[in-house]
Amino acid sequence: MPTTVDSAKAKNLSFVLEAVHKVKFEDRPVPTLKNPHDVLVNVKFTGICGSDVHYWQHGSIGPFVVKEPMVLGHESSGIVTEVGPAVTTLKPGDRVALEPGVPCRRCEPCKSGKYNLCLHMAFAATPPYDGTLAKYYILPEDFCYKLDDSVSLEEGALMEPLGVAVHITRQGEVKPGDSVVVFGAGPVGLLCCAVAKAFGASKIIAVDIQPARLEFAKKYAATGTFEPARVDSTINAERLRSEHGLGRGADVVIDASGAEASVHTGIHAVRTGGTYVQGGMGRDIISFPIMAACTKELNVRGSFRYGSGDYKLAQDLVATGKINVKELITGIVKFTDAEQAFAQVKEGKGIKTLIAGPDN
Structure with a gap:
């Protein structure tokens, strides 16, 4: 004590x-x-x-x-x-x-x-x-x-975790009609789902290994959920795309977990020419599916805290009722x-x- x-x-x-x-x-x-x-x-x-x-x-x-x-x-x-x-x-x-x-x-x-x-x-x-x-x-x-x-x-x-989520989602340049997959249904991941919805994304899939968090995500802001199995990341990515009608893959994938398995699955789940944003921090060094990132010519971006306008937008989204x-x-x-x-x-x-x- x-x-x-x-x-x-x-x-x-x-x-x-x-x-x-x-x-x-x-x-x-x-x-x-x-x-x-x-x-x-x-x-x-x-x-x-x-x-x-x-x-x-x-x-x-x-x-x-x-x-x-x-x-x-x-x-x-x-x-x-x-x-x-x-x-x-x-x-x-x-x-x-x-x-x-x-x-x-x-x-x-x-x-x-x-x-x-x-x-x-x-x-x-x-x-x-x-x-x-x-x-x-x-x-x-x-x-x-x-x-x-x-x-x-x-x-x-x-407003602080929401500011983080606003910055991550801005890094992904999410726009109306986009399909977005968010790995990690903790506070920041859930708020990324909410911000993506406020930005006009038409399909928002929350990914987590905890069923209770996925249940909350579905009620909160996600249009669908996905619980990965303990199999190769390419298999999980293929099932994710298939189950949620993502075709070639999601327009934007956000990782808010920092888990290496999520990073792998996310890179394989995003479409050719799509955007992958790393918002979650895990181990300092992990393996990375560099071949997929290169051959799909992905836009891979990091995200750190929040920048100009992020806090103001966060409060505006809450004040106008767009995010609860x-x-x-x-x-x-x-x-x-x-x-x-x-x-x-x-x-x-x-x-x-x-x-x-x-x-x-």
């Missing part, structure tokens, strides 16, 4: 990862505004992402290693409590969704419009930067998105039960669990 503090007296209660499997609640100083364009946000809800759980379980993701105590969390919404003197678009009391990665704005990727690829990105809960599982968090005003009156703070916390994110929320836990919530997510329980802010 994590070390606890008196939450009633805490000024800025934070959920801190000290080492692998070792977390604590710590009352940290309330951050102060140092940049005139920054705002101070009272965090109200935070979703648990797989990366948060991975840091808790392993202490690192690729080159990002937890060397000092780090506040977890990056899928958050909250209420503005203070603004810098240069802030013009927000005021205290505004409800906002937080985009948790702040780019340098000066490197070549930033200047070319690809700030998600910033060489000096400061991303919440990615070492050495603290995350949002705290009472207060500071961000620049342009990375805080004022929520429409029709969008709740709970929904606001899902409420259905993905399967539980809200107290801040002091954060570690228990992490354990439930690790065990695959529910779809999206939210942690209420310390004073919620």
